[in-house]
Amino acid sequence: MTGSPDDGDLVSGAPKIAVPDDVADAVRTLIRWAGDDPTREGLIDTPLRVARAWKEYAKGYTEEPALHLSRTFEEVGGYDEIVLLKDIPFQSHCEHHLAPIIGRAAIAYLPGDKVVGISKLARVLHGFARRLQVQERLTAEVADCIWENLEPKGVAVVIEASHACMTARGVGTPGVMMTTSRMMGCFRDDERSRKEVLALMGY
Numbered sequence: 001m002t003g004s005p006d007d008g009d010l011v012s013g014a015p016k017i018a019v020p021d022d023v024a025d026a027v028r029t030l031i032r033w034a035g036d037d038p039t040r041e042g043l044i045d046t047p048l049r050v051a052r053a054w055k056e057y058a059k060g061y062t063e064e065p066a067l068h069l070s071r072t073f074e075e076v077g078g079y080d081e082i083v084l085l086k087d088i089p090f091q092s093h094c095e096h097h098l099a100p101i102i103g104r105a106a107i108a109y110l111p112g113d114k115v116v117g118i119s120k121l122a123r124v125l126h127g128f129a130r131r132l133q134v135q136e137r138l139t140a141e142v143a144d145c146i147w148e149n150l151e152p153k154g155v156a157v158v159i160e161a162s163h164a165c166m167t168a169r170g171v172g173t174p175g176v177m178m179t180t181s182r183m184m185g186c187f188r189d190d191e192r193s194r195k196e197v198l199a200l201m202g203y
């Protein structure tokens with residue numbers, strides 16, 4: 001593979017991965033298309049930075065989020081109520097414009113026999129968020145992953161996010177938030193359970 005693994009003047013920050021020449025060229029083309037000169041000093045290293053940044057934004061493609069749920073605990077002192085992690089910040093990118101989606105998620109489940117370390121719920125969210133997404137699919141993927149792997153009695157996922165494709169361009173509506181939810185099991189079928197989980201989430 002051709003590319004630039006150890007660019008001398010990019011010495012700080014995260015370890016530098018090699019960037020294939022065609023990827024850097026694509027960024028140069030985009031800069032030129034945007035109206036600037038990719039050979040001017042301030043933009044010389046930008047193609048490498050952008051390419052590496054995209055590997056971070058898209059880190060989810062290199063992981064299988066379900067694996068975060070493989071270590072479960074079956075003995076949690078008879079706890080059989082809702083477990084909720086809320087206000088989980090996340091970042092994603094919309095698949096239509098490659099623009100940032102910045103939001104917060106609330107993820108709840110009513111355990112069956114399996115309970116998972118609480119950080120794992122956020123790991124599952126990030127595993128799906130660090131891909132090109134639409135918010136509806138992100139919401140569904142997180143809920144389905146928990147449903148299939150923890151076999152709980154219910155799963156509820158609510159995501160609120162701001163889409164830069166709506167705030168920084170296009171319709172131009174800063175501050176507008178999109179809300180999506182997915183309810184499964186008791187949270188879908190039983191109105192009291194759904195009300196309880198939504199109240200715990202603050203809705």
Ligand SMILES: Nc1nc2c(ncn2[C@@H]2O[C@H](COP(=O)(O)OP(=O)(O)OP(=O)(O)O)[C@@H](O)[C@H]2O)c(=O)[nH]1
Nearest residue numbers: 094095096097133134135136163165166169170171
């Ligand atoms: N349902 C949904 N739509 C999204 C999401 N992210 C972006 N969009 C929308 O995707 C649509 C793409 O519409 P197009 O008409 O193909 O693209 P566009 O001409 O750039 O549209 P505008 O954003 O209205 O300028 C836009 O309405 C976006 O607001 C998302 O997560 N879910």
Ligand SMILES: [Zn+2]
Nearest residue numbers: 094096097165
């Ligand atoms: Zn978009």
